[in-house]
Amino acid sequence: MNDSITRAAEAIASAAGLLVTAGAGMGVDSGLPDFRGNEGFWRAYPPYAKLGLSFAELANPRWFARDPAFAWGFYGHRLALYRETVPHEGFAILQRLAARTPRGAFVFTSNVDGQFQRAGFSPERIVECHGALDHLQCTHGCGVGIVTADGYVPDVDEATFRAREPLPRCPRCKALMRPNVLMFGDGEWESDRSDAQEQRFAAWLGALDGPLVIVECGAGTAVPTVRRLGDGLARRGTLVRINVREPEVPAGHIGIAGGARETLAAIEAAVAAS
Numbered sequence: 001m002n003d004s005i006t007r008a009a010e011a012i013a014s015a016a017g018l019l020v021t022a023g024a025g026m027g028v029d030s031g032l033p034d035f036r037g038n039e040g041f042w043r044a045y046p047p048y049a050k051l052g053l054s055f056a057e058l059a060n061p062r063w064f065a066r067d068p069a070f071a072w073g074f075y076g077h078r079l080a081l082y083r084e085t086v087p088h089e090g091f092a093i094l095q096r097l098a099a100r101t102p103r104g105a106f107v108f109t110s111n112v113d114g115q116f117q118r119a120g121f122s123p124e125r126i127v128e129c130h131g132a133l134d135h136l137q138c139t140h141g142c143g144v145g146i147v148t149a150d151g152y153v154p155d156v157d158e159a160t161f162r163a164r165e166p167l168p169r170c171p172r173c174k175a176l177m178r179p180n181v182l183m184f185g186d187g188e189w190e191s192d193r194s195d196a197q198e199q200r201f202a203a204w205l206g207a208l209d210g211p212l213v214i215v216e217c218g219a220g221t222a223v224p225t226v227r228r229l230g231d232g233l234a235r236r237g238t239l240v241r242i243n244v245r246e247p248e249v250p251a252g253h254i255g256i257a258g259g260a261r262e263t264l265a266a267i268e269a270a271v272a273a274s
Contacts, residue, residue, distance in 0.1 A: 004256050005263075008215075009270035011238035011254070016210025017103035019233065020094050021226045023110050025218020025243065029088040029261040030115065032081070036220070045074075047161045056184050064139050064178045072163035075179050076154030079133045082113040090261040091119035093268045094215065100271070101213075106204050110219070110226050112181045125204070127197040129225055131181040136168055137190045140175035146193045147171065149179070212237035217260040220246050240267075
């Protein structure tokens with residue numbers, strides 16, 4: 001592991017730009033629940049264990065038509081949790097490492113928790129490829145577009161995980177709003193916001209005139225969007241994959257079996273000592 005930390009530090013020290021990619025494991029050190037497998041999900045949400053409903057079954061747009069209070073109980077609780085969560089020190093470490101590179105950092109994450117913005121990363125340099133719970137869209141598709149969720153304060157019964165009224169309503173047509181998040185089996189997700197983020201990312205990447213270092217934190221193979229991006233861009237520089245359970249990397253790159261906060265602290269210390 002010490003050799004991997006040293007190699008990661010050397011790559012970052014010579015990088016033109018830093019691409020931070022992150023999956024659900026990035027939030028674990030902040031105290032966010034680990035949804036890996038049904039058991040992990042059900043530990044966080046016991047009422048759903050009693051119903052025998054998995055994360056994939058709950059994260060489905062059909063609930064907003066079938067049972068809005070049930071749907072918003074699930075997403076409203078998560079929205080409140082994310083708002084209350086303080087991003088761990090690893091986020092600040094990544095910002096400091098990025099400040100050492102000529103082109104700074106861009107973030108690509110499958111997380112919908114808004115933690116990178118709350119940690120101080122520029123919203124103009126973040127791609128949320130699955131959307132974000134901090135934004136809403138109309139369930140009737142009236143054309144209002146994607147709006148902020150700032151005005152909605154979830155009121156969720158902790159025993160039943162059902163949301164109490166008022167539920168968020170569309171400012172144009174008054175229909176129920178839903179999170180602007182890509183769910184399973186979701187043909188209604190409005191991707192305009194994420195599409196614009198990806199265009200800014202493509203422009204940043206296209207203008208990068210030196211080695212790229214990709215620091216991937218907590219992105220597993222179950223939902224492989226983030227890992228595929230890292231593997232595909234590894235030819236541009238060095239991939240540093242930080243993952244407790246799945247640290248495997250393409251030949252010549254760096255895989256570290258560890259948590260994000262602890263590993264990033266070790267990398268920063270190695271950069272400072274070099």
